[in-house]
Amino acid sequence: MSATTFNRLTPYLFLAPALVIMVLALLYPLGYMVYGSFRDWDPSQALGESEFTGLANYVTLWNDPNFRESVAVTLKFAVSVVSIEMLIGVGLALLLDRNLRGMSVLRTLFILPMMIAPVVVGLVWRYMYHPTVGIFNNTLKSIGLEPVDWLGQHALLSVIIADIWQWTPFIFILSLAALQSLPRSALEAARIDGATGWQQIIHIKLPLMMPVLIVTGLLRLIDAFKVLEVILVMTEGGPGLSTEILALRISRTATEFRELGVAAAMSNYLLILLMLLTLLMLFYNRWQEYRAAKAKRAIEEAV
Amino acid sequence: MPKIKLENLTKRYGNFEVLHGVDLEMEDAEFTVLVGPSGCGKSTTLRMIAGLETVSDGEIFIDGRPVSQLEPKDRDLAMVFQDYALYPHMNVAKNMSFALRLEKRPKAEINKKIKEVAEILGLTDFLHRKPAELSGGQRQRVAMGRALTRDSSTFLFDEPLSNLDAKLRTQMRAELALMRQRVHKNMIYVTHDQIEAMTLADRIVVMHAGRIQQQGTPEELFKKPVNKFVAGFLGSPPMNFLESTVQQEGDDVFLAGQGFRLKIDGELTKRLSPLSGSKVDVGIRPSDLSFDPDASADNAIDINVVISEYVGAQSVLIGDCGGQKVMVELKSDTPIALGEKLRFRVECSDLHLFDTSSELAIG
Numbered sequence: 292m293s294a295t296t297f298n299r300l301t302p303y304l305f306l307a308p309a310l311v312i313m314v315l316a317l318l319y320p321l322g323y324m325v326y327g328s329f330r331d332w333d334p335s336q337a338l339g340e341s342e343f344t345g346l347a348n349y350v351t352l353w354n355d356p357n358f359r360e361s362v363a364v365t366l367k368f369a370v371s372v373v374s375i376e377m378l379i380g381v382g383l384a385l386l387l388d389r390n391l392r393g394m395s396v397l398r399t400l401f402i403l404p405m406m407i408a409p410v411v412v413g414l415v416w417r418y419m420y421h422p423t424v425g426i427f428n429n430t431l432k433s434i435g436l437e438p439v440d441w442l443g444q445h446a447l448l449s450v451i452i453a454d455i456w457q458w459t460p461f462i463f464i465l466s467l468a469a470l471q472s473l474p475r476s477a478l479e480a481a482r483i484d485g486a487t488g489w490q491q492i493i494h495i496k497l498p499l500m501m502p503v504l505i506v507t508g509l510l511r512l513i514d515a516f517k518v519l520e521v522i523l524v525m526t527e528g529g530p531g532l533s534t535e536i537l538a539l540r541i542s543r544t545a546t547e548f549r550e551l552g553v554a555a556a557m558s559n560y561l562l563i564l565l566m567l568l569t570l571l572m573l574f575y576n577r578w579q580e581y582r583a584a585k586a587k588r589a590i591e592e593a594v
Numbered sequence: 595m596p597k598i599k600l601e602n603l604t605k606r607y608g609n610f611e612v613l614h615g616v617d618l619e620m621e622d623a624e625f626t627v628l629v630g631p632s633g634c635g636k637s638t639t640l641r642m643i644a645g646l647e648t649v650s651d652g653e654i655f656i657d658g659r660p661v662s663q664l665e666p667k668d669r670d671l672a673m674v675f676q677d678y679a680l681y682p683h684m685n686v687a688k689n690m691s692f693a694l695r696l697e698k699r700p701k702a703e704i705n706k707k708i709k710e711v712a713e714i715l716g717l718t719d720f721l722h723r724k725p726a727e728l729s730g731g732q733r734q735r736v737a738m739g740r741a742l743t744r745d746s747s748t749f750l751f752d753e754p755l756s757n758l759d760a761k762l763r764t765q766m767r768a769e770l771a772l773m774r775q776r777v778h779k780n781m782i783y784v785t786h787d788q789i790e791a792m793t794l795a796d797r798i799v800v801m802h803a804g805r806i807q808q809q810g811t812p813e814e815l816f817k818k819p820v821n822k823f824v825a826g827f828l829g830s831p832p833m834n835f836l837e838s839t840v841q842q843e844g845d846d847v848f849l850a851g852q853g854f855r856l857k858i859d860g861e862l863t864k865r866l867s868p869l870s871g872s873k874v875d876v877g878i879r880p881s882d883l884s885f886d887p888d889a890s891a892d893n894a895i896d897i898n899v900v901i902s903e904y905v906g907a908q909s910v911l912i913g914d915c916g917g918q919k920v921m922v923e924l925k926s927d928t929p930i931a932l933g934e935k936l937r938f939r940v941e942c943s944d945l946h947l948f949d950t951s952s953e954l955a956i957g
Contacts, residue, residue, distance in 0.1 A: 476675045476677050477682070479644075479666075479673075479675070479679065480675060480680075480681070481692070482645075482646070482666045483644060483645075483667065483673045484667070484693035484740070484744075485696050486692075486696055490696060499683060501683075583726070586727040589727040590726075590729055
């Protein structure tokens with residue numbers, strides 16, 4: 292081998308270990324899942340012994356009202372938690388973007404929920420929502436109001452509230468970071484130009500925070516589609532299918548119904564959905580870079 | 595245009611006072627330049643006038659009305675920032691019209707105003723560009739345009755040229771001077787560059803360590819600095835200072851120092867003779883020294899010239915006189931040999947004298 296070919300190959304040599312790990316740990320299971328989704332596959336069989344059924348699993352799912360219900364619940368859950376979390380998170384950030392005494396303590400307190408294990412969050416909220424001994428109903432009773440059937444009639448709302456409690460801090464922290472990196476002088480200029488507090492938020496702060504907000508929102512959305520533990524612990528998907536989000540249905544299809552092929556196909560549907568969101572995010576980043584490059588070219592032409 | 599008046603304006607950060615009671619009155623439509631080294635309080639003063647910093651003590655009056663408790667938007671002023679402070683997500687036209695749009699002025703009026711200002715500043719072709727697509731000089735113009743589109747009575751400039759390169763700075767300085775002639779408004783301009791101050795100002799206010807040192811026309815300050823700081827700050831190359839002692843011999847008064855002994859004549863004699871024996875710093879502007887080998891030692895100093903900096907028609911000589919650094923500015927075609935002790939004449943009327951301990955001007 293000549294020295295130049297060797298030199299050219301060196302970087303790939305260094306990349307090889309990472310590549311091997313990626314193939315083994317990421318691509319192989321993924322391929323296994325995709326392959327399994329085309330087969331009628333029971334956990335007692337080896338994958339090779341199962342029968343090939345083509346797209347049957349996908350078609351069955353597409354026509355299965357329960358699966359559709361599950362998709363609908365997932366969408367409802369993800370869209371409502373992310374939009375409410377964005378609203379509260381950004382709102383809090385706008386309120387707390389100032390030099391208050393003890394601000395750093397406050398900030399640490401705010402991000403605590405994010406650091407608690409989801410299973411624990413689920414357990415804590417389940418007890419708080421408990422119809423007779425939970426703090427919510429006890430409080431309602433003590434001020435003379437009717438108790439609410441939290442995890443029964445309002446199950447979806449209840450899990451949405453718990454998720455908001457846990458994940459609003461994520462958006463709050465990122466929004467606050469975005470706010471504090473805004474150009475101070477542009478905000479001062481806006482004050483001199485006569486912008487009121489609200490006008491500064493609407494015309495200057497929010498537009499300038501937008502790139503961060505969009506990426507944060509998409510990240511949260513991707514995460515919200517995959518949520519499992521909190522809901523598993525709180526409601527196990529019930530009552531009925533009212534809180535059976537996709538991840539939960541996948542897990543139950545695989546373990547309770549022992550239909551690995553169908554579960555794999557379901558996972559692929561979810562994967563496609565998430566992939567679309569990820570692509571959206573990547574395209575957004577690309578677009579930003581493209582715009583920056585265009586701006587740079589424009590200056591160079593001008594000079 | 596309203597008059598602006600500062601009364602005992604004070605700024606404290608915690609217990610640390612950075613501005614110690616500034617009093618200043620600006621005439622109608624005057625171009626006032628606050629100048630001083632960094633940390634002297636000039637930007638703080640400007641930002642307090644703008645309403646971006648709170649006032650710890652004292653008051654700001656605009657047209658006789660105290661404004662220190664008012665929001666910036668209620669003070670009827672426009673400001674140009676050092677880093678331009680453009681809104682990155684708005685194009686040039688939107689940047690310039692932001693204030694007008696907030697006021698909900700009619701569209702036709704806004705467009706007319708933008709067009710007018712863009713023409714003055716040569717921005718007509720860039721109205722749809724975002725700030726990121728503009729060069730430094732263009733951004734500076736947009737910042738200026740944003741101030742101009744508003745009908746504010748007062749313009750504040752916070753070191754507007756200091757982010758530009760040397761060539762562009764000179765060009766923008768000239769444009770500013772031109773704009774100054776066209777726009778009759780109060781202008782308050784902060785800079786650390788004494789050339790900007792001298793060329794643009796109707797009134798210069800020299801600040802140092804949170805206090806006003808002196809104010810007046812550029813000429814007044816250049817010719818009659820009240821203390822050593824102002825004398826050394828204004829003028830380029832800066833004034834030379836030589837230590838000396840007042841000596842009286844009969845009716846004659848001399849200023850004697852290392853390597854020179856100047857005879858004082860005229861009225862200054864009377865003022866100096868009671869000071870006989872005391873220390874005085876002699877200030878001589880580099881341009882007031884002229885090469886004259888035949889001058890009498892009574893009105894000349896001998897300088898050992900070490901370096902000659904050629905700057906075109908003029909050259910700046912750097913040398914030493916009795917161990918103290920002295921600069922001389924003279925025509926480049928003057929025949930000078932480096933490394934030799936040369937004699938330079940100075941007129942007694944061109945001397946600036948300062949009390950060594952108080953640093954205040956004498957005479």
